[in-house]
Amino acid sequence: MFEVRRLSKSFGGIHAVNDCSFAVDEGSITALIGPNGAGKTTVFNLISGTLASDSGEVWLEGKRIDSLRPHQITRRGMSRTFQITRTLEDLTVLENLIVQSRVTGIGGLFRKAIGSAEEARAMELLDFVGITRLAHEEARNLSFGQKKLMDFAALLMSEPKIILLDEPAGGVNPTLLEAIVGHIQELNRGGLTVLIVEHNIELVMSISHKVVVMAYGSVIAEGEPDAIQADRRVLDAYLGAQSADA
Amino acid sequence: MTDRQNIDTVLAERDAYNAALAGTRRRGGSWPALLVILAALALFPLVQLTGGNWNYPLHLMLYAFMYVAMTSGWNILGGFAGYISIGHNVFFCIGGYVSGMLLASYGISSFLTAPLAGVVAMAVGFCVGFITLRVRGPAFIISSIALLMVARILFDNWDFVGGSNGISLPRMELPVQYVKIPYYYAMLVIAVASLVASYAIRHSKFGLGLRAISQDEIKAESAGIDTRFYKILAFAISAFFVGTAGAIWGEYMTYIRPNIFLIILVAANMVLMCILGGKGTVAGPVVGTVLLIAFNEFFVSQFGASQINILGTGIIMILALMFFPNGIVGTLRRRGRLPRILDWD
Ligand SMILES: Nc1ncnc2c1ncn2[C@@H]1O[C@H](COP(=O)(O)OP(=O)(O)O)[C@@H](O)[C@H]1O
Numbered sequence: 301m302f303e304v305r306r307l308s309k310s311f312g313g314i315h316a317v318n319d320c321s322f323a324v325d326e327g328s329i330t331a332l333i334g335p336n337g338a339g340k341t342t343v344f345n346l347i348s349g350t351l352a353s354d355s356g357e358v359w360l361e362g363k364r365i366d367s368l369r370p371h372q373i374t375r376r377g378m379s380r381t382f383q384i385t386r387t388l389e390d391l392t393v394l395e396n397l398i399v400q401s402r403v404t405g406i407g408g409l410f411r412k413a414i415g416s417a418e419e420a421r422a423m424e425l426l427d428f429v430g431i432t433r434l435a436h437e438e439a440r441n442l443s444f445g446q447k448k449l450m451d452f453a454a455l456l457m458s459e460p461k462i463i464l465l466d467e468p469a470g471g472v473n474p475t476l477l478e479a480i481v482g483h484i485q486e487l488n489r490g491g492l493t494v495l496i497v498e499h500n501i502e503l504v505m506s507i508s509h510k511v512v513v514m515a516y517g518s519v520i521a522e523g524e525p526d527a528i529q530a531d532r533r534v535l536d537a538y539l540g541a542q543s544a545d546a
Numbered sequence: 547m548t549d550r551q552n553i554d555t556v557l558a559e560r561d562a563y564n565a566a567l568a569g570t571r572r573r574g575g576s577w578p579a580l581l582v583i584l585a586a587l588a589l590f591p592l593v594q595l596t597g598g599n600w601n602y603p604l605h606l607m608l609y610a611f612m613y614v615a616m617t618s619g620w621n622i623l624g625g626f627a628g629y630i631s632i633g634h635n636v637f638f639c640i641g642g643y644v645s646g647m648l649l650a651s652y653g654i655s656s657f658l659t660a661p662l663a664g665v666v667a668m669a670v671g672f673c674v675g676f677i678t679l680r681v682r683g684p685a686f687i688i689s690s691i692a693l694l695m696v697a698r699i700l701f702d703n704w705d706f707v708g709g710s711n712g713i714s715l716p717r718m719e720l721p722v723q724y725v726k727i728p729y730y731y732a733m734l735v736i737a738v739a740s741l742v743a744s745y746a747i748r749h750s751k752f753g754l755g756l757r758a759i760s761q762d763e764i765k766a767e768s769a770g771i772d773t774r775f776y777k778i779l780a781f782a783i784s785a786f787f788v789g790t791a792g793a794i795w796g797e798y799m800t801y802i803r804p805n806i807f808l809i810i811l812v813a814a815n816m817v818l819m820c821i822l823g824g825k826g827t828v829a830g831p832v833v834g835t836v837l838l839i840a841f842n843e844f845f846v847s848q849f850g851a852s853q854i855n856i857l858g859t860g861i862i863m864i865l866a867l868m869f870f871p872n873g874i875v876g877t878l879r880r881r882g883r884l885p886r887i888l889d890w891d
């Protein structure tokens with residue numbers, strides 16, 4: 301359904317992503333793991349069009365999307381979150397959701413900002429993540445965890461076929477983590493394809509169907525969670541990176 | 547109280563708070579009062595029939611209408627989208643020159659050609675925006691100053707339009723007590739049109755998108771917004787209103803010359819009025835314009851048209867922004883103190 305082929309990106313001398321290839325099966329939860337600085341976030345930025353790649357291809361449902369701009373990619377059915385949650389602080393929670401719904405044509409631009417069908421859908425999603433009572437609050441007034449939930453709900457407004465989550469559990473407390481994992485699994489059961497970057501190995505192993513391991517910008521291993529866990533190279537990548545950090 | 551009751555109370559409180567916020571959103575401004583004000587403004591020129599000389603008040607008011615139009619036009623780009631332009635008087639100039647040249651060459655009144663002048667300004671805005679909106683923040687501000695400087699050099703040296711001396715325009719033949727009235731109504735119409743447009747945009751998908759852009763452009767584009775197109779369109783629409791105002795102003799001044807349009811003061815006024823009133827709000831440009839013109843008039847009447855009025859206005863501006871960091875309308879809204887009559891967002 302979704303595939304990255306020989307993607308590369310360097311910043312000055314740093315090869316952040318180096319000849320990286322992997323595929324995501326339709327309806328799966330695929331995890332992208334690897335030590336800090338492996339290039340996972342950069343891969344997300346390349347896929348979603350936020351950054352332009354130096355070379356390589358990105359395919360979504362049989363079409364190349366690597367030359368499209370971010371909003372075009374979103375319209376093709378791929379939505380993402382950012383590792384450091386980006387919220388539109390001056391907008392209300394409801395507006396933060398509505399802004400992600402599809403607008404078509406010039407006429408669409410001048411329709412009412414908040415249509416009633418959209419509002420109903422947004423409230424449904426807020427209910428799904430349990431923050432309906434914050435609907436009219438300005439996003440700036442939300443706590444870190446509430447923002448994560450809002451971001452997650454907003455992601456779904458455009459009715460994506462695949463979502464890219466960059467460390468959704470980063471800095472999140474165990475209860476919230478459980479809630480987020482529950483939401484991801486529920487959506488996946490409904491047919492949504494998920495690509496997730498996560499450091500919590502336990503979580504990754506328990507929810508994903510496939511794991512892709514990156515180190516120094518390249519994929520060093522991929523396969524089912526059990527196989528990955530037993531893979532010597534993976535262990536080395538993590539330990540190597542840790543001793544290099546130290 | 548048990549814990550359970552405690553939680554219930556807190557939750558009930560939060561629900562009530564949220565419902566109140568939802569209520570504020572649906573409340574809207576108070577239309578009847580606004581219509582009364584508009585009617586009063588429309589009838590105001592009748593004072594000339596009393597026989598007294600009201601030309602100065604009429605002048606001040608049409609000047610204010612002009613700045614309301616320009617400031618709320620500027621606000622579409624600078625307030626909603628967050629792109630601060632310090633060169634927007636270039637479109638004021640373009641509007642003035644398009645209508646001025648048509649009047650000088652063919653004798654067609656600016657009242658007829660003002661919309662065309664606006665469209666030309668809009669087209670130029672589209673092209674300029676296409677280039678300069680690739681950069682954001684300080685780089686965009688500098689690009690707007692560069693635009694102003696380029697325009698100044700161009701118009702100062704363009705012989706066809708009279709270079710730095712400009713061209714004088716035929717005066718409308720009217721008894722002295724009526725000379726200001728056509729311009730008064732023209733500026734009033736443009737001001738109201740700009741406010742209606744601003745209101746419509748603020749409540750549309752387009753406006754929501756622009757506000758998202760002003761908050762976080764990367765987030766906005768990943769949310770599915772065609773940020774480049776939104777920004778360019780905002781730029782063009784804002785240029786339209788500034789250009790239309792320029793068209794009328796040129797004929798009113800009875801000449802077109804670079805140093806009435808292309809001086810930094812005009813651009814600074816737009817920016818300051820908007821920031822003082824509340825950038826990104828619909829009513830802000832009106833409040834800012836009225837206050838800044840009133841302060842300025844006050845200082846001029848007290849100390850004469852020396853530099854003191856600029857100093858005084860500057861000090862008031864600084865004080866106002868200390869107490870109203872988001873502009874008057876923006877800050878009052880955030881504190882929940884905005885009078886209903888100014889609640890147009
Ligand atoms: N905008 C940037 N400019 C320069 N270097 C960058 C930039 N973004 C990422 N990098 C570098 O690219 C490498 C990969 O970063 P990143 O993709 O964020 O890693 P990960 O998400 O796997 O932790 C790191 O060495 C990082 O310092």
Ligand SMILES: [Mg+2]
Nearest residue numbers: 340341342383
């Ligand atoms: Mg990362």
